[in-house]
Every structure is written in structure tokens, then in C-alpha cells.
Amino acid sequence: MTANEARSKSSTDEWKSTGHALAYLARADKIPHRAEGERVLLDHVPLDAGRILDLGSGDGRLLALLRVDRPNFEGIAMDFSGAMLDAARRRFATDRGLKVIKHDLNLPLPASLGKFDAIVSSFAIHHCPHNRKRALYGEVFEHLAPGGFFCNLDHVASPTPALHVRFLNAIGSTPETEDRSNKLLDVETQLGWLRSIGFSDVDCYWKWLELALLIGLKPESE
Numbered sequence: 001m002t003a004n005e006a007r008s009k010s011s012t013d014e015w016k017s018t019g020h021a022l023a024y025l026a027r028a029d030k031i032p033h034r035a036e037g038e039r040v041l042l043d044h045v046p047l048d049a050g051r052i053l054d055l056g057s058g059d060g061r062l063l064a065l066l067r068v069d070r071p072n073f074e075g076i077a078m079d080f081s082g083a084m085l086d087a088a089r090r091r092f093a094t095d096r097g098l099k100v101i102k103h104d105l106n107l108p109l110p111a112s113l114g115k116f117d118a119i120v121s122s123f124a125i126h127h128c129p130h131n132r133k134r135a136l137y138g139e140v141f142e143h144l145a146p147g148g149f150f151c152n153l154d155h156v157a158s159p160t161p162a163l164h165v166r167f168l169n170a171i172g173s174t175p176e177t178e179d180r181s182n183k184l185l186d187v188e189t190q191l192g193w194l195r196s197i198g199f200s201d202v203d204c205y206w207k208w209l210e211l212a213l214l215i216g217l218k219p220e221s222e
Helices: 003-016 018-028 034-044 061-069 082-091 130-143 161-170 187-197
Strands: 051-055 074-079 098-102 116-122 144-155 200-208 211-217
Touching: 034 061, 034 116, 034 144, 034 200, 034 211, 051 061, 051 130, 061 074, 061 116, 074 082, 082 098, 116 130, 130 144, 130 187, 187 200, 187 211
Parallel strands: 051 074, 051 116, 074 098, 116 144
Antiparallel strands: 144 211, 200 211
């Protein structure tokens, strides 16, 4: 195992810690402008979506928000943190239309998942190595039904070190205390990947410093 691989494994293993996961949940609602990005994401998921997959679902926050105006969709919440999975199961204990499953996004998505009208993610994919991000986007495309939407609200890289520090200061962090599991990548590279995979209408639909919403549509006919 190389030094880089060891660091990647160590940072990923942090999310298997209940303390690390619960500390994140305590901070999540305090992320500046998060609700703005979520609002734009919600605006772009069709109200008649029949099946929705949430990658790195955490405690199920995003699926719960989607449920408000889409009471009948079948949803899957996917995460690999035990604490997050427990929180999601508690949240959806009485909702038979939502299933919670354990899966590490660093591994290929199970073929058995089937097709979805929308695949969403919120502050999860940036923990994957860059080559895995690219592969995951391809898997998302394959799991979307024609006309389906991919909406990824995520933490991205700043174009300059100064802007990165500005972002950290805005969220009450510093270069010394920032999450070492972050593997940040710039917006343009990711948009280029989505276009090359075959997504249409690809763009950054919302952005505040290092928070960005990337959306792509799977064409009706390929």
C-alpha cells in the first residue's frame, strides 16, 4: 500500500467512527447557505419521479426533504457509516416506501439496484478519490432511466488557496482543522466528465464558494 493509499484509507475509516459521524450531523445544519443549494436541487427533481436513489444519504435528510412534495416515490438511502445508517433507519422507520442499505461509494454500485428517475447526492461524493468519482458518475448514468436527473450537491475545490481559506473561515474551520477525508476537485473537471459520459444540460446550477450543485440529465434517447 502506498503512502497516498494509506492516507485515503485512514480518512475513509474515520466515517466508520460513530463519533465522527455524529459530529458531522451536529454541524450539518449550520453549514452556511446549505438550504439554498438544497432548494435548487429540490426544484430540479421531478415531482412525479417514481424511484429516487440517494448516494451517501447520511441520516436521510435529503430524501426526507424530497418526500415533502413527492409523497409516493420509492426511495433508497445508501451509506456505509453505521451511525448514519442507524439515524436514517430511525427517520424512515414508518415509511415503507424508503429503504436504507449499506454500501461504500468507493465500490461499484450494485447492478441489482435497477433504474431510477433521479439519483441525488449531498456532500458525499467528494470523499471518493478522483478516479472513483469519474467511475461513479458513469455508473450513475447507467442506473438512470432515460430522462432521469443526476443532482450532486457537493463540496468542491476552490480555484485558489486564498479562496479555500476564505471558505474554511466562513464555516468556522481552518487548514489545520478541516476534514482530512475531503478529496476536493474543481467544478469544471467534473462538468467535463458528466458531458463526456453522455449527460445533457450539464451545468453548475448553484454555487457558494466551495459548495456547488452539479446537475446532468440522461437524454431520452442515446
